[in-house]
Amino acid sequence: MKLTVVQDLVRYRELLFQFVRRDISLRYRQAIMGFGWAVLLPLLTMGASLVLRAVAFKGGGSADAPPLAALAVKAWAWGFVAGALTFGSQSLLSNISLVTKIYFPREVLPVAAIVTQCVDGGIGFCVLAIALPFLGARFGLAALWFPVFLVLLVLLVSGLALLLAAANIFFRDVKYIVQVFLTFGIFFTPVVYDPSSFHGMARAAVMANPFAGILVGLDLALTRNLNLATTHMAGARILWQPTDLIAPILGTAVLLVAGLGLFRRASAWFAEVY
Amino acid sequence: MATSGRIAFEGIWKEFRKGPAHDSLRDMVPALTRRLLTGRKDQESSSRREAFWALRDVSFDVGPGHCLGIIGGNGAGKSTTLKILTGILQPPRGRSILVGRVGSLIEVSAGFHQDLTGRENVFLQGAIMGMRRDEIRRRFDQIVDFSGVGEFIDTPVKRYSNGMNARLGFSIAVHLEPDALIVDEVLSVGDASFQHHAFKRLKEMVHGQIPAVIVTHQLNRIVELCDSCIVLERGAVQFHGSPEAAVSAYLHEDGSSQRENPPDAPLRNLSLTPGWEGVVASGSSLELVVAGEVARLLPPDYRIEVAVRRVTDGTRIHGFCLEHAGLDLPERGPFSWPLNFKANLNTGLYQINFFLHSPVDQRAIMEGPRVLLQVEADRTFIGDVFMGLAAR
Numbered sequence: 001m002k003l004t005v006v007q008d009l010v011r012y013r014e015l016l017f018q019f020v021r022r023d024i025s026l027r028y029r030q031a032i033m034g035f036g037w038a039v040l041l042p043l044l045t046m047g048a049s050l051v052l053r054a055v056a057f058k059g060g061g062s063a064d065a066p067p068l069a070a071l072a073v074k075a076w077a078w079g080f081v082a083g084a085l086t087f088g089s090q091s092l093l094s095n096i097s098l099v100t101k102i103y104f105p106r107e108v109l110p111v112a113a114i115v116t117q118c119v120d121g122g123i124g125f126c127v128l129a130i131a132l133p134f135l136g137a138r139f140g141l142a143a144l145w146f147p148v149f150l151v152l153l154v155l156l157v158s159g160l161a162l163l164l165a166a167a168n169i170f171f172r173d174v175k176y177i178v179q180v181f182l183t184f185g186i187f188f189t190p191v192v193y194d195p196s197s198f199h200g201m202a203r204a205a206v207m208a209n210p211f212a213g214i215l216v217g218l219d220l221a222l223t224r225n226l227n228l229a230t231t232h233m234a235g236a237r238i239l240w241q242p243t244d245l246i247a248p249i250l251g252t253a254v255l256l257v258a259g260l261g262l263f264r265r266a267s268a269w270f271a272e273v274y
Numbered sequence: 275m276a277t278s279g280r281i282a283f284e285g286i287w288k289e290f291r292k293g294p295a296h297d298s299l300r301d302m303v304p305a306l307t308r309r310l311l312t313g314r315k316d317q318e319s320s321s322r323r324e325a326f327w328a329l330r331d332v333s334f335d336v337g338p339g340h341c342l343g344i345i346g347g348n349g350a351g352k353s354t355t356l357k358i359l360t361g362i363l364q365p366p367r368g369r370s371i372l373v374g375r376v377g378s379l380i381e382v383s384a385g386f387h388q389d390l391t392g393r394e395n396v397f398l399q400g401a402i403m404g405m406r407r408d409e410i411r412r413r414f415d416q417i418v419d420f421s422g423v424g425e426f427i428d429t430p431v432k433r434y435s436n437g438m439n440a441r442l443g444f445s446i447a448v449h450l451e452p453d454a455l456i457v458d459e460v461l462s463v464g465d466a467s468f469q470h471h472a473f474k475r476l477k478e479m480v481h482g483q484i485p486a487v488i489v490t491h492q493l494n495r496i497v498e499l500c501d502s503c504i505v506l507e508r509g510a511v512q513f514h515g516s517p518e519a520a521v522s523a524y525l526h527e528d529g530s531s532q533r534e535n536p537p538d539a540p541l542r543n544l545s546l547t548p549g550w551e552g553v554v555a556s557g558s559s560l561e562l563v564v565a566g567e568v569a570r571l572l573p574p575d576y577r578i579e580v581a582v583r584r585v586t587d588g589t590r591i592h593g594f595c596l597e598h599a600g601l602d603l604p605e606r607g608p609f610s611w612p613l614n615f616k617a618n619l620n621t622g623l624y625q626i627n628f629f630l631h632s633p634v635d636q637r638a639i640m641e642g643p644r645v646l647l648q649v650e651a652d653r654t655f656i657g658d659v660f661m662g663l664a665a666r
Contacts, residue, residue: 018401026389101381102402103361173298271362272290273297 005260008105015104019112023087024119038123041083045075049192056193066194069135069223074191074215076121076128081157081211082182084117088161089178092270093168099270106267107260110165114158132223140225149217152252156210159255162263169270190216196237203238210251213244279374279453281336281359281485286368288329288354288509328354329365330510336485343496343517344489345524346506352489355506356380356458359487374453374484375404379460379476383443388432392423392442395431399446413449420475421445422468437464448475455479455486461495493521493585494623497648498553518646522625525585540576541630542567543608544642548626554617556651564596564628565610566642568603572630576639578603579631580613585623585646595631621651 009016049071091113092099092106099106133139168174186192188209195206195216206212220226220240232239329351336342344352357363358370360378385402386395396417400410410417418427421442423434431439440463447460463472473495480486480499488499496503496517503520505513513523549561564578578601582592601611627644631637 014406015401015404017407018398022387022390022394022398025394026387029389097381097384098402100362101384102378104402104404171297171299171302173300177299268364271357 005105005107005264009107009111012105012108016108016112016115019108020115020119023112023116027116027120038120039127042072042076042079042124042128045079045186045191046072049075052192066192067136067223069132069137070194070219071192072128072131072135073219073222076124077153077215077218078186078189078191079124080117080121080153083120084114084157085161085164085178085182087113087117088157089164089168089175091161092165093175096169106270107162107263110161110263111158114154114161118154135223137223138225139222142221142225142227145221145228146218149214149221149248152248153211153214153218155256156214156248156252159252159257159259162259163255166263166266166270169266169273185211194239196234196239199237207244208247210247210255213246213248216240216244217248279338279484280371281342281373281454281456281487282371283332283334283355283359284369284371286329286332286355286358286365286370287327288351288358288363288365289325290328291325328509329358330508331368332504332506332509332511333368334504334511334514336487338483338485339481340502341480341486341488341500343500343503343520344487344506345491345493345496345503345520346512349508350506351509352506353458354509356456356487356489359456372454376454376456377403377447377450377452377479378456378458379444379447380456380458382447382460382463383439386431386439386443389430391430392418392427392434396427396442396446399443403447403450405446405450410446417442417445417449420448420471437468440464441468444472448472448479452479453484455484457486457488457490459490461490461492493524494621494648497521497623497646498650521585521623521646522644525625538570539640540568540570540572541640541642542569544628546626546628546643546645548645548647550647553648553650556617556619556621556649556655558617560615560617560647562613562615562626562645563610564613564642565608567608568606571605572603573632573634575632575634576603577631577633578628579638580626580628582619582647583625583627585625591619591624596628617647617649619647619649619651620655621649623648 050068053066053071088110091109095109098104099109164174164178189211190206195203195212198206207216217228217240220232221228224239226232226240228240228245229242231241332351332355334342344355346352354363356378358365359372360376360380361370361372383395383399385399387398390398393414396414397407397410401407418424421438421444423438423442426434426438431442434442440460444460444463457476461469461473461476463469477499480488486499488496490496500517502515503517504511505520505524513520515523544566545563547563547565549563554560562580564580578596580594580596581590583590596611596613599613603609624647625644626647627642629641630639632639
């Protein structure tokens with residue numbers, strides 16, 4: 001079943017491309033707004049995290065305080081998650097006139113929203129890449145882990161977006177739930193803090209969130225040049241241990257399979273329910 | 275163009291539920307909780323959602339080179355049929371078959387985004403309809419030419435008039451090269467000259483080697499395009515046969531005039547045989563044979579009258595008493611009268627019938643069979659209607 005979805009997406013790649021092109025060109029029609037989407041939002045997240053960091057970690061002087069480069073990477077990644085889930089969960093409803101009138105594999109819509117967000121993220125990353133050396137990042141070979149976590153992040157978000165987009169057709173209030181999730185999710189996800197500040201069960205609880213492992217992994221691979229196949233300590237604090245990979249991989253697999261499967265089963269009802 | 279396309283329905287049933295389901299968690303969660311706590315179903319919500327059948331056992335099969343028309347009143351199931359054909363809805367029972375790449379002329383500008391230019395929308399809508407980019411690029415000039423929006427192609431479509439919007443959408447759709455064609459009520463797009471132009475193009479597509487299914491309220495188009503037609507009524511196939519017969523059946527299913535004459539009717543074996551086939555040019559000379567048998571002695575004032583009605587609105591265009599042509603009914607026995615007349619009519623679908631008329635009672639005693647006449651006028655047609663203008 002999962003294969004037929006992939007085949008459908010390949011067969012309808014033209015449509016996928018056109019939807020992405022439509023959304024991109026609408027978003028970037030006004031250059032300033034386009035820039036805002038890609039750069040300003042992560043910058044705002046970063047600013048907010050700087051404020052929090054200053055309050056929580058005694059003006060940033062504490063040893064627990066996350067480095068600026070880490071904040072930048074994680075703010076960027078969280079921006080992608082927020083955008084992808086917002087647009088992805090709305091993708092079916094905002095194109096409902098097409099869904100009820102013309103046949104195409106419905107997966108195209110949420111997937112197009114994710115791809116659009118990837119383009120946005122790509123532009124944001126260009127800015128990030130320029131800024132990182134000035135924020136104290138150390139590049140190295142371990143940066144090869146970065147794309148691995150990026151793929152995990154995109155797949156995880158895709159699975160969630162498929163679920164939410166389908167749920168949105170049946171329950172009109174899902175969009176509010178998504179917004180609540182995104183507003184509070186940032187507190188439960190190590191964006192402005194590091195899981196290394198926690199010990200034992202507390203750290204395990206933080207890392208049970210699949211987003212946590214991915215965000216931390218992205219940061220450590222890109223800005224600290226850490227090989228994530230081994231354990232890394234900073235004094236008594238655990239920066240990373242290989243078991244941190246379990247939640248991201250498991251979470252991604254479960255959500256992606258559930259997302260694709262449930263979406264396909266639900267899609268027969270989309271035109272009927274609306 | 276492939277010749278293997280096929281569109282078919284095998285015993286399709288489709289049910290819808292009346293009334294709303296829970297469409298938000300805000301409604302559903304309390305209902306579920308109540309059900310869990312009290313252990314019984316929400317009476318109100320389950321009784322409101324009875325099912326009704328939108329389609330009941332509908333079957334048809336359209337092979338390459340054939341065109342099926344579907345007519346019926348609002349809510350008869352026409353759109354549901356097309357939605358099942360295109361795969362938007364799934365039937366719980368029966369099988370819907372569509373072989374080959376389908377071109378659907380349904381909601382031809384549904385994919386347009388108001389902020390994008392005409393050019394961008396052509397590519398977007400083309401992709402939604404299943405065209406590849408190089409295909410669209412190759413036909414782009416043709417599409418724009420056909421639509422007649424040429425100079426505005428780089429303007430956002432929100433500045434287009436409704437007509438321009440629809441014309442552009444239609445142009446994209448008719449430049450597909452499908453293996454099977456599905457058309458829903460898009461024949462009334464644009465002004466008269468565009469409609470003429472569009473209809474010609476549609477006719478070319480339909481008469482290629484592909485199967486086609488057409489839904490429209492323009493009954494004359496059904497007669498002109500299709501070689502068979504079904505009449506849907508409340509989800510069931512009421513009639514399946516020639517387009518002419520289907521249109522007649524559809525127009526008279528409302529019971530405005532009885533088709534069945536009683537067995538003791540004064541006339542029997544009535545027939546009306548047209549001497550033409552297909553579409554007739556305005557002004558051409560036509561033949562028609564009126565025949566039947568007088569079964570019993572008739573009052574002397576009874577006449578046979580031939581009437582012509584416009585199908586779309588039922589207006590009586592012309593009536594003619596055959597007595598004036600020197601044709602009197604025999605006292606008893608068969609009669610057969612070949613008639614000549616001129617189709618001095620504008621483009622449209624007309625119905626000719628005859629009936630036994632009593633001038634004394636001012637009413638029709640009984641009615642004979644009907645035939646349809648499809649007229650195509652050139653655009654210089656000037657019609658004359660006698661309205662009894664006289665000096666006072």
